[in-house]
Amino acid sequence: MAVIVQKYGGTSVGNVERIFNVARRISQTVSAGHRVAVVVSAMGHSTDELIALAKSISASPPEREMAMLLATGEQVTIALLAMALQELGCPAVSFTGSQAGVLTDGVPLNARIEQFSALRVREALQAGRVAVVAGFQGADANAEINTLGRGGSDTTAVALAAAIDAEVCEIYTDVDGVFTADPRVVPDARKQQEITYDEMLEMASQGAKVLHPRAVECGKENNVVIHVRSSFHSEPGTLVKEETGMEKGTAISGIAWDEDQAKIAVVGVPDKPGIAALIFGAIAQGGISVDLIVQSIRREGENDILFTVHADDLDKALLILEPLTKAIGAKELYHQRDVAKISVVGAGMVHHSGVAAGMFCALASEEINIEIISTSEIRISCLIEKSRVYDAARAIHRFFKLADDVADLEKSNLAPSFTSRNNQVCRGIQ
């Protein structure tokens, strides 16, 4: 008998029929002898509808009241799911975030979980009941309702698994698991059995939308085994955990991309201390997140500063930068929409040489130009033209033979075999 946390997203509980499907799956897990705590999101588009309602009252609704409003979404789901479970003869009890003991830090719409007592959840499980907990929400020390922001329900589930010492935290989603690349783009992408937290973090941050980075971080901190799996069938998905087994040392665990990037270049910046701080300080004050940053010396006494922002933030960033670039004496402010970032991720990369070269080679074989390169210990990212990102993904996937099984993969990383297309370009790095 194991203690298991299961998390179902808004689509999985989007209507009464789907709520019953979820209830049946939970009920089966209980019948198999396990104790189950469930975390759910708001039904389907209900959060969007509540936001629209608020926006019809105020262009910028007060955040505290927005959290008060949004928290009702999950409260509806937990009540209905607990009803459905009991209708199936499976004892169940629902808890709001506050009742479950999710203590938050008081930031209304983007709270962090400070503590998760889960006292009543444990009591319910011991009494043989399924505990149904509202994701995405908690209450601070003054009983103020907070919501957790993006990835909140995933994070609630992982934090709950840590709090009740669950054997596994199952995240149910509409994909089969974590793939070496998005299977809609790379048809022979391979589902991974296991992946490390760090790899998952890079994959998630780089645009794989399966599991929110925040939940992965929470899993890593608390050593919670996360099982990303499909809500449509019972095949196993991908385990996210500290030590991966048979795939340990694999150079590349996957390819991820983000198509919503925009490039900004501040060209001909006088090479003086504090200029970069000035530029990025102003950008940060505008509430804009910067992703890749590259600074290059152009000619004596002058720099070019290149960076990327989310495409939606480009206009705002330019508004801030136009007067600023003049003030600091830069020569030109240049921007480019329609760029995408593609990344190769792998914990074993650090032990395997040639991954970066292989990636550049794969891109070159498709005649894809690289605008910016950025690397971490387990990731290499390139900014490329947006229209070529799927070609790039397929070329890299093919180059590293990610579709093959593990043994082949290992081999391919060390000695990439060439297809006819990249034969010419990549001979040099064999």
Place this chain on the structure above:
Amino acid sequence: MAVIVQKYGGTSVGNVERIFNVARRISQTVSAGHRVAVVVSAMGHSTDELIALAKSISASPPEREMAMLLATGEQVTIALLAMALQELGCPAVSFTGSQAGVLTDGVPLNARIEQFSALRVREALQAGRVAVVAGFQGADANAEINTLGRGGSDTTAVALAAAIDAEVCEIYTDVDGVFTADPRVVPDARKQQEITYDEMLEMASQGAKVLHPRAVECGKENNVVIHVRSSFHSEPGTLVKEETGMEKGTAISGIAWDEDQAKIAVVGVPDKPGIAALIFGAIAQGGISVDLIVQSIRREGENDILFTVHADDLDKALLILEPLTKAIGAKELYHQRDVAKISVVGAGMVHHSGVAAGMFCALASEEINIEIISTSEIRISCLIEKSRVYDAARAIHRFFKLADDVADLEKSNLAPSFTSRNNQVCRGIQ
């Protein structure tokens, strides 16, 4: 500067436009220099929609989960109203029942308020903010969410007014106040300036749907002045309070009726102790409320027991009574649908003779047969044919000259003047 509680029902906050109307009215009260705490219900039909959702999952949803579900309705309203107030530049903060300190007794869907600390409401008012409180809900000592059942939002408002020592609890509704009779039926019905708690209780219990009896009881216990008034204009409505001023001693404060009654007669019951207890014990066990009860001696050794139930409960009551009447040796079980109860209510009735006689006379003048008569200190009720209830209301209203001003009313109660219609019938009681 006064502390004022305002309560707005579901229709008043049914959509965003109406929420803004309510916000403007609150804002005006604040601008006039008052401190305002507001109690609101769920928007329009949202409670009905949540109930329908639950019923689509289970024919009899577990009550605890039902309370969890329904409580979201008011939570949506308080958030939106607080947003609208702030949009109008009026500082405001919303509180769930739990946050406002509504401590309930743990009965999920029909809880009573055990305590109302209103600590955060007082803090908000002192800080110059409008406190917007969710009606109809609270939390018990274990932080379980309870709803208050019928009349819950009115009761929340009156209890809050008691807790924060408000000068008045204003109940906004779609009528102008409490009338001597329903103005849709009796066009010259008169709006009353003041009415006592007991009169209001009898009026409310007897079918005037303006203010729930439970809220009136709560007002009476805590001596809260309740102002029933229109949400469509700013004319004063009716004050419900302990001592009425200028109208004190008025014989009749109004006429109320209930069209959803059914009569049951157990005929020829052996006159033995315990028989009535047996009959009404069985009815009570079936969860059926009995209203009027009359027992009359029919002939030696035999009684007739007559009583009324809600029309919806008639079939269930008959199912219980059919075997029982046989078992106790009663002669016949008789029932009648399509009956209505009409009542004359007035705190001054006890000091004025002739009210009962006047009522019977008014009914006789319309040739309306009286099936059952029941009286309390401040009320006389008659069960009559349902199709004649509006005629009865108009005849009684006319007879006692309730449309006239107070001085005339006083006179008319002591010496009813006769119209041509009741001239013949009622000469005897002049």
